[in-house]
Every structure is written in C-alpha cells, then in structure tokens.
Amino acid sequence: MSENATLRIWRGLDVNDGRWETYEVPFEAGQSVLDGLRWIRANRDPTLAIRFSCINANACKECMVELDGETVYACTARLQARKMTLAPLSNKKLLRDLVTEIAPPTERFRNS
C-alpha cells in the first residue's frame, strides 16, 4: 500500500497576489521535504521555484522555507505521509514561490 505526502505550496511572484497549490508526492521513509519538492519539479511542474545547492548535506543553508509556520531547512525536515504546508520565509523579500532573498545585502549584484 503506497502512501502519499500531500504538499500544499504557496505559489506566486507577489506576496499579495499568490495562490496555494496542492501536490500528491509518493512517500518513501527517510525522504526529506526537499526530495519531495524536487520530485514535483521533475514529475509535475518544473516551474515550481525552490533554491538549494548541496541537496542533502545541510552545508549550503539555502533551502530555508516555512513548514507549517515554522522555519526549517527543506533538506533536513523529514517528508511525512500527511498534509504539509510550505510557504516562503515571511521575514524575507519574496522572489518567487518558495524562494526569498536570503543573501546579505553586500553579497547581491548591484548595477553600476
């Protein structure tokens, strides 16, 4: 009997003009939330915006999102066979979907 994780994900380019989309992701014990997001991109919707570099090592610190209202790293939060709500960090400027501007101001490109 296969189980699913139900990921309810905030989508949009504008904080005040977004929508929620829900995806059923095949659940396998030991997976991370980031594994689920990457599965959605390859199998359902490649437009879903997420950011990460290291995938699994918790080294790059890029994949921070809000899971059920709490800030987590998507690579270390475990995927679970239940409904999980994912939103972009509410204290950072939104770029798109789950991606926010997390770089310190001195590390951003400036037109010159």
Next chain:
Amino acid sequence: MTQEPMSAETDVLVIGSGAAGMYAAIEAARSGCQVLLADRSLIGRGGATVMAQMTVAVALGSETPDHWRYHYADTLTAGRGLCNEPLAQLLCEEGPDCIRAMDGWGVGWARKDGRITQAMAPGHDRPRCVYVDFLNTGPAVSKTLRTFVNKSSGIRKAGDLCVVDLLRNKGDVVGAAALHLGSGAPVILSAKATILATGGLTRLYRRNSASANMGGDGYALALRAGGSLVDMEFVQFFPIGHLAPRLIGMDPIMWDPFRYKLGGRLLNNRMEEFTQHYGVAEDGKYVITRDVGSYAILKEVEAGRGSPHGGVYLSFQHCPERALRESFGPVIDRLAANGIDLTRVPIEVAPIAHYHMGGIVADAKMQTGLPGLFAAGEAVGGANGANRLSGNAITEALVFGRRAGRSAADSVKRLRASPDHADDAQKAIALIAAEAPTRNFNTAEMQQTLQKTMQDNVGALRDEAKIVAAIDTISLLADELGDTPPGDGNRFDMRRIDWFDLRNMLLVSRVVAEAALARTETRGAHQREDYPRLSPDWALNQTVGLQDARIELSAGPRDIAEARS
C-alpha cells in the same frame, strides 16, 4: 517580460566562489586589483569545497618527515602516467605554504600536542592528510576564506549570477554575460581578466557528491569561447558513497573519514570481505584506491553479491562504541537521530560521482590558451591525470586559486588601456532575454534523464555500446532543448535557469562521452569493459576543442616537467 540589461566593470572577474575562487579573489585584491567575485548561488557556500569531509594532502612533515617530492611521486603514481607534471609539481610544492596560510587565518586544522595531525590515506606513502574535526574540513575552509574575503578591500561580491557565456573582443576574453537570478535581467560583466573557478561536473551524474551547481559550466564556457579541454574522459567515482538507509542532513561521502580513522570492513551480501579478489586485501585498513574500489564494488553487485539497494556493505560493527564516539563525537548523535547504530548494523555504500580529473587546459600560471582567461581549482585539467590521489582536491583549489589570482593581477597591470567592448555582448543579451518558444518541455525531467544516462552508460564501468547509446540520448535531449530558453523571464524563472544549465550540461556530457569512446583502454578512472587492460599506446592526453559547434578530439603526449632542483 523583457528586462533592461544591467552591467558592472572590474579589473578581475572571478566566476565561482569555492576555495579556488575565493583564494584567487583574495590574491588579486592583495595585488591592488578591483575584483568582482560572482557565483551561481550564495557566496562561498555552494560548489564542492563546502562538501569536503576530511582529507587535505600536503607534505608538511608534521606527523613524520616529508618532502613535496614524495607527495609528487604519489600523485604521479595515482595519475597512472597521465599527470601534467608542471601542474602536479605546483600542487605539491606550494601546498605546504597555502596550508600554513590557512592555519594562520584560523581554519583550525586538527592538532595533537600542538602539532598538526596528518592522517594516512590510500595511495600515500606516509601520513600526509590534514583535516578539521569532525567531518568539518570543507565548511571550515569555506568559512575561513569567506571571512578573509569579507575583510579584503577591493572585492565586490555578487551571488545569484548564472554566467551564460564569456565575452570576447577579437579573441581576447573581456568578461562575461550572466542571467541575474534575482531579477531575470541580463548582466554584462566587463573585466580585464577573467578567472574560471567553476569546479567540476558531478551534476551530470544521478548519484553525486557535490552541490547542484557543479554542472560543468566552466568547461562549456571555455569551449564555446574557443578554449581547449583535456582528459575529459576521467571522472572519479568515490567508491563508498552512502546508499542506504536514507539519511538526511549528511553528506554522502561521510564514510571516508570513518574509514581513515577506524578502517571498517567492506562486505558483500554473504558478509564476506571481497576486495582481495580484486588485488587489494585490506585487513581492516583503508588502503584501496578509488578506481580499484569502485571497480570491485560494481563487479560484486554485477555478480549478484550486492546489498539490497545495489551496493555493498560497510561495517564498523567490530569497533567498540567508545572508539566510535572518541573519533566522531557529535556525528554519532546525528546518526542516532537517523536511526543508525554502527555497532549493530552495517550501512550500504556504492560508487558516486565525486571529482573530475579533466578540465580546462592551463599552464602553471593558470593561463588558458585564450588571452584574458585564467582557470583555477577543479576547473583546471591535468594535474591529477587518470585518477586523483585522495586529499589533492582542496590543496589544488588553494594553490591554483592563489596562482590564478596573482597571474590575473599581473596581466591586468600589463594592460595599458581597458579592453574594447565585447563583440558578442548583444548576442548574449538577446539569448538571456529571449521570448520563450511556444512548445512545452519539462527541463527538470530532462536533467534527470541526462543524469541517469550518464550514470548508467558513461559512469564507472563503460563499453562502446553503452557510450554510443548515451551519445544518442544526449543528441535527442539537445534537439528537445532547442535554441531558445523557455519561461517568463522574470526573477527565479526555474525553467529558464534549467535551460541554461542543460545547455552546458549537454555539451559537456557529449565531450565526456566522446573522449570516453575514443580511449580504447582501461586506465585509472576510465574503465572500459571491452578494453579491460591498460595500453602503452594510450599514454597520451586527449584534448578537446569546438570547431563550428563540432567537438574535435586530438591525442598527444603529456606535458612533462622540466627538471628543477
């Protein structure tokens, strides 16, 4: 959506902010240059450096007497006759200086009684590898260099820049065009010297040990700009990448330090040691080199003696809990949180794409054949020949980065005037901001297809039929990709970013496959099942260039060091 192009000017543009890029930036800034340090992701957090778990090979002589010539001899032996000797010599000779500089900057190399500890690693003739406990070498090296970059005046940093093409003026490289992920706008970066420090190509493979931004970008950028690559068939597979049970928050190459400190036993599904059947009896010590280890594991699996997930077992069940805790303290707790007790169960491991020996052709000053273009770190090809000695990657990043920074600064000082504007900037801007094609294709799925093909057909074990099939798949994917990027062109447009990544990944995959097809022998990391022996006729390096978008391969004798005393 059309975005206005943005721009920036600098003396030295460094593309990539792993150890090589950061060291290059520091060194160029020290020489008085203005530096722009650009990265696909966050500054100093992506790439391969941050993922390094333990060993950094260097002839410090702190554990036992040593000399760089001994390290050099081991590097050449590991390289199976194909090392570019001047580059290998540079790595070994200047390694101690860079490692001491990092020590002075507070990296925190592990010490015992005040002396820097050096561990024994496979392929070395004596204990030679420094490290930072516990499994913290890469993060510590990254953090130390980030801190130094932040203190250096003259370095501007710019993350989230996906470099799309190098820009040229009459053959000279004069900067790069990039997609700014944070806005979707094209960016023209004008530079008097450009350093490619983009790392390797492990992302071409389904199972890999590096960051997702290591898709061979630098190789593709150099090729399209008219540069040459060398040794592209030599992809190193790390034999004992973590396979099962699923772990979160851990690097898949984490078992390497466990083996350095505790040995560990590699077992097949009969719970028998097997490496002795492949010529290396381990007897509880970690002595098997990476090429032989990967071969032995894959052959056991093929013979039906693999573990349930398609690898072999690695067991530390013979190690007392006290020894495990003494060696790995907090890591034991992280394993417990993942439900793993090493005293009770073995884990499963299998080969994983880890490092690329090949890369951009550069001399010992890190100059490429293109005026204005330099390379550093893993992006440079040749120092490690057909198989890299364990511990040489971080050393190479530091030494080559420092050298590239100095050479780029020297070239800037020699320029009397700023270079003219690029001939091809408008073309790059038009591509980055192109209207999307109307047809629909899943870029993320295409990447997975490519990674599976490369893993299965151009991975650790190869033959002609498999490689030819891979080249067919690569061609189909390239046709599907087309000439223009999809997406709305707005900020963090994933399909557009994937498209630019795939454009590089497909080109570089094709180069690896064609070089692997041409080399009809087995040597180091290139293992051809249809040509299972090393052939003396193939003591040659293959170089690759692009001619009218066609890949041109040529084989020639290796670069041999002039004798220096």
